[in-house]
Amino acid sequence: MHSGEFLFLLQGLKWTIILSALGFFSGAIGGLIIALARTSQWPTLRKATAIYIGVFQGTPLLMQLFVVYYGLSLIGINLEAWIAVTVGFTLHASAYLGEIWRGSIEAVPRGQVEAANALGLKYFARTRHVVLPQAIRISLPATVGFLVQLIKGTSLAAIVGFTELARAGSILSNQIFQPLLVYAIVGTMYFILCWPLSLYGSRLEHRLAVSTR
Amino acid sequence: MNYKFDFTAVWAAIPDLLMGCLGTLGLAFAGMFIAIIIGVAGVALRDSHVPAIRWAVKTFVEVIRNTPFLVQIYFIFFALPFAGILIDPTPTAIIALGVNGGAYAIEIIRGGVQAIHKGQIEAGKALGLHKLQIFRLIILKPALRAIFPSLSSQFILLTLTTSVASAISAYELTSVARLVESASFRSFEVYFVVTALYLAISYVMLTSFSLIAQRYFSYPAR
Numbered sequence: 001m002h003s004g005e006f007l008f009l010l011q012g013l014k015w016t017i018i019l020s021a022l023g024f025f026s027g028a029i030g031g032l033i034i035a036l037a038r039t040s041q042w043p044t045l046r047k048a049t050a051i052y053i054g055v056f057q058g059t060p061l062l063m064q065l066f067v068v069y070y071g072l073s074l075i076g077i078n079l080e081a082w083i084a085v086t087v088g089f090t091l092h093a094s095a096y097l098g099e100i101w102r103g104s105i106e107a108v109p110r111g112q113v114e115a116a117n118a119l120g121l122k123y124f125a126r127t128r129h130v131v132l133p134q135a136i137r138i139s140l141p142a143t144v145g146f147l148v149q150l151i152k153g154t155s156l157a158a159i160v161g162f163t164e165l166a167r168a169g170s171i172l173s174n175q176i177f178q179p180l181l182v183y184a185i186v187g188t189m190y191f192i193l194c195w196p197l198s199l200y201g202s203r204l205e206h207r208l209a210v211s212t213r
Numbered sequence: 214m215n216y217k218f219d220f221t222a223v224w225a226a227i228p229d230l231l232m233g234c235l236g237t238l239g240l241a242f243a244g245m246f247i248a249i250i251i252g253v254a255g256v257a258l259r260d261s262h263v264p265a266i267r268w269a270v271k272t273f274v275e276v277i278r279n280t281p282f283l284v285q286i287y288f289i290f291f292a293l294p295f296a297g298i299l300i301d302p303t304p305t306a307i308i309a310l311g312v313n314g315g316a317y318a319i320e321i322i323r324g325g326v327q328a329i330h331k332g333q334i335e336a337g338k339a340l341g342l343h344k345l346q347i348f349r350l351i352i353l354k355p356a357l358r359a360i361f362p363s364l365s366s367q368f369i370l371l372t373l374t375t376s377v378a379s380a381i382s383a384y385e386l387t388s389v390a391r392l393v394e395s396a397s398f399r400s401f402e403v404y405f406v407v408t409a410l411y412l413a414i415s416y417v418m419l420t421s422f423s424l425i426a427q428r429y430f431s432y433p434a435r
Contacts, residue, residue, distance in 0.1 A: 058369075058415040060376035062387060063408040070401040074216045148279065155281035159380055166283050179291035187280045187288060194279035 001181065005172055009182075012168025013189050015082075019164055020151045022086050027093020027150075034098025036127070039105045049098065056095030062156050064092055069160050085157040089150065096146050104139035105131060141208060144201035148194045155190070165189060222397035223406045226389075233389030234410055240306055240385050241372040247311025248371065249364075252318025256326060259319070270319065277316035282377050285309055290381045306375070306383035314371045321367060325360035358430040365422040369415050376411070386410060 037049045056064065068088040072079050108131050116126040158167035169186035173179040223230075259270045277285065286309040293300060293308075329352055337347040379387035390407040394400050 055412060058373075058419075059408050059411045060373040060387070062376045062379075063404060063411055066404040067401070067408055070404060074401055152279075152281040155283040156377065158283065159377075166281060166287075169284070170287070173291075179287070180295060183284055183288040183291065187276075187284045190280045190284060191276060195275060198275070198279055 001176065001178070001185075005176065006185075008172060009165065009168050009185060009189065012163060012165035012186075013193075015162070015164040015168075016151065016154050016166075016190075017193070019082070019085065019089065019154045019157060019162075020147070023089030023093050023150055023154065024147055026086070026090040027097055030090060030094025031097025031101055034094055035101035035105060038098060038102040053095045053099045056092055057099065061092055061153050062159060064088055065156060065160050081157075081160065081162045085154075085160055085162050089154065089157075092153070093146070093150055096149075097143065100142045100146060101135060101139050103142075104135040107138050108134045138208065141201050141205035144197055144204060148197050148201070151194055151197075152190065218402060219399060220402050220406070222393065222399045223402050226393040226397075226403075229389050229393065230386065230407065230410060233384075233386035234414060236303075236383075236385040236389070237372065237375050237387075237411075237414065240303070240310060240375040240378060240383065241368070243307045244310025244314055244371055244375070245368050247307065248314030248318045248367075251311060251315025252322045255315065255319035256322045259323065274316045274319050277313055278320075282309070282313050282374055283380060285313055286378060286381055302378075302381045302383040305381060306378035306385070310371060310375065310378070313374070314367065317367050318364065321360050321363045322356075324363070325356040328359045329355055354430075358432075361422075361426055361430050365418075365426070368422075369418050372414065372418065373411065 034049050034052065037045045038053070040046060065085060065088040068091065069081075069084045072084050072087065112130055112134065113126065116130040121130065154164055155166035157164050158170065161167075163171070165186055169182050173182040176182070255270050255273070258266050261267050261270075286306065289309045289312070290302070290305050293305060333351050333355075334347060337351045342350065375383075375385050376387040378385055379391060382388055386407060390403050394403045397403065
């Protein structure tokens with residue numbers, strides 16, 4: 001393998017990181033909205049977001065990407081592949097992060113909300129200053145765990161035709177006929193990306209378990 | 214939006230798609246079977262006296278859990294012929310699913326075994342239970358009760374993951390969907406219906422697992 005071919009894989013890695021970051025950050029915004037709607041006082045809103053989460057957790061990520069990819073092109077605008085997959089990952093991440101954060105919001109002791117109420121804090125101030133800061137701490141291990149899952153999931157964008165790391169690997173292995181070498185390198189790159197995050201996640205989990213004991 | 218939805222091609226292909234569902238379930242069950250065997254073996258080997266074996270099990274778990282399934286299935290798909298083994302895509306997919314699920318199963322089963330307190334076994338002995346009773350009532354049942362929820366949601370996750378096996382054209386629902394799509398060009402309609410089929414599969418699995426959990430793994434009411 002030449003250095004040029006290795007650089008081609010690094011280009012793919014760059015797109016994997018960009019796609020993961022875009023999906024994660026826009027998914028975090030969507031996830032926060034979902035989580036707040038899921039824990040709101042309006043039953044219709046709770047029900048609707050529960051269905052949204054159920055659909056995304058009950059279908060394969062690959063199908064979600066396909067439906068979004070072809071669905072967006074139906075609406076008329078022929079989108080570039082990267083925009084379509086970003087929308088797909090955003091919807092996917094919103095559902096998963098929404099469910100993780102719903103759990104953390106509900107895990108915040110009830111007395112905290114009551115105390116905030118007694119102090120006269122309205123919904124916005126209560127959520128922003130009392131509930132969310134504690135919920136975020138509780139949710140951190142699972143959130144980091146989902147980020148790892150999302151990074152691995154971006155490899156499915158390869159099947160839709162977006163050239164990130166996994167697809168760069170397929171293209172290269174078809175060119176130089178060394179699939180084992182190429183996929184070993186691609187796997188190593190994903191591992192270098194994900195493993196530190198996984199370790200960080202389990203450290204956070206351990207720390208949280210100790211502090212709430 | 215002036216697109217006209219046309220589901221006729223999809224309705225015509227429903228028998229094929231339902232066969233694809235069976236293919237998906239077949240992959241999932243076979244993969245889960247291998248995963249549980251790897252899980253039990255891995256937990257046993259993880260406490261081995263040989264440090265190299267312990268290290269190998271931990272490395273296996275970390276490598277599988279931190280790389281995408283797509284890369285794993287490609288690697289196995291191309292690695293097996295190099296090892297002189299030529300098999301079809303579908304068995305290859307089962308092996309890949311088994312290996313992938315196995316790494317997660319090791320972690321889940323380990324958690325279940327660790328959940329059993331040593332004092333409970335001693336209490337069983339003090340009550341005069343014999344070895345088989347202790348294993349069945351004090352070790353196996355609580356361990357199953359502890360791991361069943363995580364193991365069953367891992368099973369559903371594995372079922373959804375089978376769609377990735379379409380990348381090597383293993384026989385399952387997504388592969389069938391791609392054939393129907395390439396024959397009809399009704400991409401959105403095909404994938405919309407297939408997504409609904411996947412949702413139905415995971416809903417049925419979720420419901421059956423919670424019924425099983427209620428029937429066999431709930432604590433006695435008394």
